[in-house]
Amino acid sequence: GYKNAKVPQGLAFTGKEYHILYGMAAGQAIVTYSANGERLSASKFSFSIGHPNGITWDPVTKRCYIFKGYTKRIYTWNPETKKFGKSKTPFVSSGVGYDKTTKSLYASSRTGIRAYSSDGTFTHRKLISRCSHSIFHYNQDCGAGGGFIFHGISGANKKTTNYLDVYRATDNAYLGTIKITLGEIESAVVGNDGYLRLLINTMGNDTDYIWKTPLNVNELK
Secondary structure, three states, X not given: OOXXXXXXXXXXXXXXXXXXXXXXXXXXXXXXXXXXXOEEEEEEOOOOOOOEEEEEEEOOOOEEEEEEOOEEEEEEEOOOOOOEEEEEEEEEEEEXXXXXXXXXXXXXXXXXXXXEEOOOOOOEEEEEOOOOOXXXXXXXXXXXXXXXEEEEEEEOOOOOOEEEEEEEOOOOOEEEEEEEOOOEEEEEEEOOOOEEEEEEEOOOOOOOEEEXXXXXXXXXX
8 A cells, every 4th residue: 555554444446446545644545456456556645634434436527535524524536636625515424435326425424324416516315314223333434336325334343243234225225234244344335247345444453455245236126
């Protein structure tokens, strides 16, 4: 990655490249890899963004959007020029994913999952109620693809207890929860082949990685 970039916080996929967002102090950077894992470049933030909670690629505006934890302030990044900018959402949000099927951005918040327009205006479209979990948990990033939304949550022990909630975007239906034991879920994206990929933070136990799951969104109903 980049010097001091040790804590992965988000994953964006353009169809050709992966952009991994690293957070925390001096290690705040976006490191770009090819689809087959070749390291291409790194862009360091020129200012502190605090604790980032997700990044996604928006093909409509040709920008990556970086969401902080539970604020209206977000940051933009142009992969072509490597320039950073600032914007905001009408509601407090955290974690973000883009779905080309619905042409919407989905962001998690304390009240649910909010759908925004993908034209750069962040027009609010709807609020999707999240399912309730009896366990203590932290809200993680929000991913999307193929008309489905993937919301990650972590239990009190992020190293061992993680879950991924699945929703259908057309009718807001909750489809179920998948237990993840590989490490802390940071982001979820859908590859060109339809398979869901997770950015896993092993929290110092091992090398952080992108895991290609057996779940294909084309098989979901």
